[in-house]
Amino acid sequence: MGLTLPPGTVGTSELGEGGIRALEGELEALCVSVDDVFPRPASRENLRAMVRGLLSEVPRKNMWQLAEFAGHPSPDRLQGFLAKAAWDADELRDRVRTFAVAALADQDAVLIADETGDLKKGT
Template identity: 45%
Template sequence: MTHASEAHRWADQLDDLVARIAPRFSRVEPRRRARAYLQGLLSPLERKNGWHLAEAAGDASPDGVQDFLARMHWEADAVRDDLQTYVVEH
């Protein structure tokens, strides 16, 4: 398998995962933040703190990451359950 095809497969799987958890977020912005957050966690970043995840997402500060984790409304337990189910299936 080539690096390009492997990268494409990973991107498709991330899209599938995000589609699965998307209904747990009431608005578009938290959905976008969730995708960027997951993408950052799955990235080869050495440190995965708010600053580094924000920079990887193209943000100038960690405010968006912090808002997502602390203030945006989403069903954290349901997202966790969806992620567990996804991992078991794959």
């Protein structure tokens, strides 16, 4: 049983590389709005690489594929960013929430987030 989206709704499978490029200005504006949360320039670059990779058509969003998409020889740089880089997670969350609320603001709007994850093999 498949889910039918209302007319005009963009399903995640419909946002290809061209769609991401069309949104580049908005994506960069969002990243700029949180740049000061990341004190190091390398962290800001890694943030952009992660976001672009997560929005890309990369079929599996694991660190190896995200690193490859970003042009890195291994996932070490992105793993280090997530594991060791310093940033204020609460401040980042609050700013992204503010951005999302402003972008989705409508009297009748409803946002449903469903993180079902990847299907795993085995039991």
